[in-house]
Amino acid sequence: MFNTENEMLVLEIPKNGSRSLVEAMVQGYGKSVIKHQGHYTLGHFLTRQAPSLAWLEQLRKPLVVVAVIRNPVQRFVSQIRQADRKNPRLGLEALMVRAANNLDVVFQPQWQYLAETVLADHIKTDRRLWPMDDLSEALNFVAGKPVSIHANQAPEQSEQISVDEILHHPLFDVLMDSPEHYQPDFKLWVMACRALARNA
Numbered sequence: 001m002f003n004t005e006n007e008m009l010v011l012e013i014p015k016n017g018s019r020s021l022v023e024a025m026v027q028g029y030g031k032s033v034i035k036h037q038g039h040y041t042l043g044h045f046l047t048r049q050a051p052s053l054a055w056l057e058q059l060r061k062p063l064v065v066v067a068v069i070r071n072p073v074q075r076f077v078s079q080i081r082q083a084d085r086k087n088p089r090l091g092l093e094a095l096m097v098r099a100a101n102n103l104d105v106v107f108q109p110q111w112q113y114l115a116e117t118v119l120a121d122h123i124k125t126d127r128r129l130w131p132m133d134d135l136s137e138a139l140n141f142v143a144g145k146p147v148s149i150h151a152n153q154a155p156e157q158s159e160q161i162s163v164d165e166i167l168h169h170p171l172f173d174v175l176m177d178s179p180e181h182y183q184p185d186f187k188l189w190v191m192a193c194r195a196l197a198r199n200a
Contacts, residue, residue, distance in 0.1 A: 001037040002045070005029055010142055011067040011113045012039050014106045015078045017135045020149045021068065021142055028143030039105055041113045046123060062124035066142060069110055069192035070132035072176065072185040077166050079106050084161050092161050096171040100181070111184035129192035137196075 002009050003025060010025065012018035018039070025034055036045060042065060070078075076099070083095050083106060090098075099107040114127070130138035140146050166172060175181045 001025065002035045003029055003033050004035055005033040006064075006144070007061065008064040008066060008142070009042070009045060011042060011065065012037070013067060013069075013110055013113050014039055014108070015075050015082065016068045016070045016110070016132055017138070020135065020139055021066075023149050024139040024143040024147050027147045027149070028145055039108075041115065042125075043115060062126040064126045064128060065114070066128045066130075066138065067110075067114055067192075068130050068132055068135060068138050069185075069189050071189055072110070072182045073167075074132075075110070075185075076172075076175070076182065077163055080166050081160055082106060092165055092169060095161075096169050096175075099175060100171055102181075109182050109185050111188050114188065129188070129195050131189065131192040131196055134196050 001012060001022060006029075010021050012021060022034075022037065079099065080092070080095050083098065083104065084090070084092075087095075098104055102108060128141065130141075136149075139149055176186075177183055
């Protein structure tokens, strides 16, 4: 989502507190300044959602890009469980295959939301990353003031796929180690944690 008042782009990465980020921006600035809400990548925003490249080049300052980054293992478990709640008949095997083939936006790795684009040479960006463990600070930054927002917690289901089943599935290590899937997310998560440590 883009804040037209302060020219801030907040990437709504699935399973990373997106609803809370939207609520924070609304509390801080109101609904009228929010444009282009949705799970857009930086590249999609720059090439399809922004009105024109000329408009982006006229920004008064570098485009502030905010993203909350989650531990890739925790996020993947959450992704599988969400997909299982939506499609309980599929089962773990089918969900792991969907993740491997990137067949659902919820399985898109975090790094793809921040990936460089052909427009990177034309648009200056100021990237601000927060680890999910420090979501409250990210919410305050997005709102421009301290806010109190409760993060969403998915309801537990008695028949839900267990963490152990997910972590021991043969495709789990393949997905975590693959540079096309989740391996770059670990580096991104460490960057977000280091940024938090520098600001502490």
